[in-house]
Amino acid sequence: MDLGFTTAVPGLQAEGIAYSPDGRLLKVIESLNRTVTATDTRIDLYIEAAANPNIAVDFSFTPTALGDLATAGTAPLYRLRQADVALRDTQVWDLTQDIVTLDGLRRELPSAQPRRADILRALEHCLDLLDPDDVAGTALAGRASSFTAAR
DSSP: OBOSOOTTSSSSSEEEEEEOTTSOEEEEEBTTBOOOOOSSSSOOOEEEEEEOOOOOGGGOOOOOGGGSHHHHOSSOSOOOOBOOOOOOOHHHHHHHHHHHHHHHHHHHSOTTOHHHHHHHHHHHHHHHHOOTTOHHHHHHHHHHHHHHHHO
8 A cells, every 4th residue: 555655754644544344453554564464355445544744854853834724725645646456475475584584694694604604505495496487386395495404
């Protein structure tokens, strides 16, 4: 979801709450936390959005005329720019998280430490096992064999 906010700062601008049709709170939506996970094949949710004037530009808290109804004007502050629906393959998602995490750990370790080389070999082995034309079908094998060696 993109409620028209800027990703330069978290919150303090266009924010929303996603609700189920029965009024149950599902998730808060803001500039750095934009996804809502559906648990069913039918997607039915409501977004209650708040349009706060962006006074926290680069956290300098600049003055604005938008805080008073007499000077605020009538132009919309934000517009819904994007709402995507995507099917997440959890095996591929988990593989991606493993790769990002292990690569981050590898980069933090001293270059002479053997653990760093072990992680690099495990990542290389994982990528060797992945079929670029069938990542979803080979993700589990890549995770199982490669990351067992890295742990």
